[in-house]
Amino acid sequence: MNPTPPAAEAAPARRGRPRSEAAERAIVEGVLRLLEEGTSIDAISIEGVARLAGVGKATVYRRWPGGKDELLLAVVDALEEPPAQPRGDSVRDDLVTLLEWYRRVGMAKRQSAVLRTMTSHVKSHPKLWQQYHDSVIKARRETLHGVLRRGVASGELRDDIDLGLLGELFTGPMLTRTVLHESKDLPDGLAEQIVDSVLDGVRPGR
Amino acid sequence: MNPTPPAAEAAPARRGRPRSEAAERAIVEGVLRLLEEGTSIDAISIEGVARLAGVGKATVYRRWPGGKDELLLAVVDALEEPPAQPRGDSVRDDLVTLLEWYRRVGMAKRQSAVLRTMTSHVKSHPKLWQQYHDSVIKARRETLHGVLRRGVASGELRDDIDLGLLGELFTGPMLTRTVLHESKDLPDGLAEQIVDSVLDGVRPGR
Structure with a gap:
């Protein structure tokens, strides 16, 4: 999760890249296989994962210098839907x-026990959660705020609501349902319904 | 959390009530004192609480037949703000x-480590969470839906949005901030801002 050090960034050729990508995939898939077989996250070791992926421990640490924590975030990343564009x-x-x-x-979370396990593990470990927040959640919020700023500039959105709150008016109802009320439906068309209700307001006759 | 059985409700005189209320308060305060001193929830025993409150174990079980779990919910209840009317x-x-x-x-949760500890304990124990949901959360939702139904009937709210979703349009942004983004501000006037934005919509010129 640390920014790439300048030295690495400046490295001229990326020789061996494809091989290392294959190793990376094998390592992430190794973790997933262990989780699917019921291995607890705590019981997963870099050594065990490396063995399963057919690579040396050094290969794992070269890709994820932060070790297991950093690897777990890569696994969450692989499990999640690619970010919306x-x-x-x-x-x-766009909203x-x-x-x-x-x-x-x-x-996806409701259907995948592994994804649920991973998410609650990340949430209950403050350092991991902070890293996840700084990489994934911040980027997601930036995308949202970019759309909102565009809407304010184009006159599609009011300019008198704090941008953070404006975003939460849209995301809040969806997150309440996906994260807080897990037994509730997530029907097709829910995103449209929320966006249109928040845009138009819920007073009658609009 | 169970409704009072009819027999108890029909009991003529409430002799000894004040004494048992005092005992109840002493027991709940005993748990709070233990938590404030840093005792973990797991380490709290009915025996220890009874000793601290100066009552017998039987007194605790008479009031909370479900034992420690039921007592913990009473402690959460004592810690939380009285429900909005x-x-x-x-x-x-009303919204x-x-x-x-x-x-x-x-x-309150941000300021009280004990309340935070209690809440996350309840959330991570499915049986406790279910009981909390069935008693506290359900009642809270019923109050909200009562207000919304009144608004739809009086013409203050649109009648073409599912009542559950209509409620989440209001509560979602607030819950997102209080529960999911704990580092964010909860400024005075936030409730008004959310309610008015959702009522009026966020398109300009309304």
Whole structure:
């Protein structure tokens, strides 16, 4: 999760890249296989994962110098839906795209015991959670705020609401359902319904 | 958490009530004192609490037949803000009252390590969480839905949004901030801002 050190960034050729990507995939898949077989996260060791992936421990540490914690975040990353890419057309449609991504992630979590286990592990370890926050959640929020800023500039959104709150008016109802009320439905069209209700307001006759 | 059985309800005189209420308070305060001194929830025993409160174990079990789990819920209840009572005037004002209650609970949790510890204990124990849900959360949702139904009937709220979703449009942004983003501000006026934004919508020129 640390920024790439300048030396590495400046490295001229990326020889051996494909091989190391294959190793990376094998390592992440090794962790997933262990989790699916019921191994607890605490019981997973770099040594065990390396053996399963057919690589040396050094290969794992070269890719993830932070060790197991950093590797676990890579596994969460591999499990999650690829981040939503707003198309830059109407702000309304971009907000639907972003909220639809949250909905899909919520559904994936309900269907995957491994993803749920991983998520609650990350959440209950403050250092891991901070790293996850700084990498994944911050980027997601930046994407959302970019769309909102565009909407304010184009006159599609009011300019008198704090940007953080404006975002939460859209994401809050979806997150409440995906994260806090896990027994509730996540029907098709939920993202559209939330976005349109928040845009138009819930007073009658609009 | 169970409803009072009819026999008890029909009991004519409430002799000894004050004494048992005092015992109840002493027991709950005993648990709080232990938690404040740093005793872990797991290490708390009915025996230890009874000793601290100067009562017999039987007194504790008479009041909380479910034992420690039920007692813990009573402690959470004692720690939480008393539930918000909507006044039944304008639906807008009642929604502000309800959301302001969430905000105060969120602030209380940020200030009280004991309340935070208790809450995460309840959340991580499915049986306890279910009991808490069935008693506290369900009642809270019923209050909210009562206000919303009144608003739909009086024409203050649109009638074409599912009641569950309508409620989440208001509570979602507040819960996102109090529960999910604990580092974010909970400023005065947040409840009003959320309610008015959701009512009016976030398109300009309304």
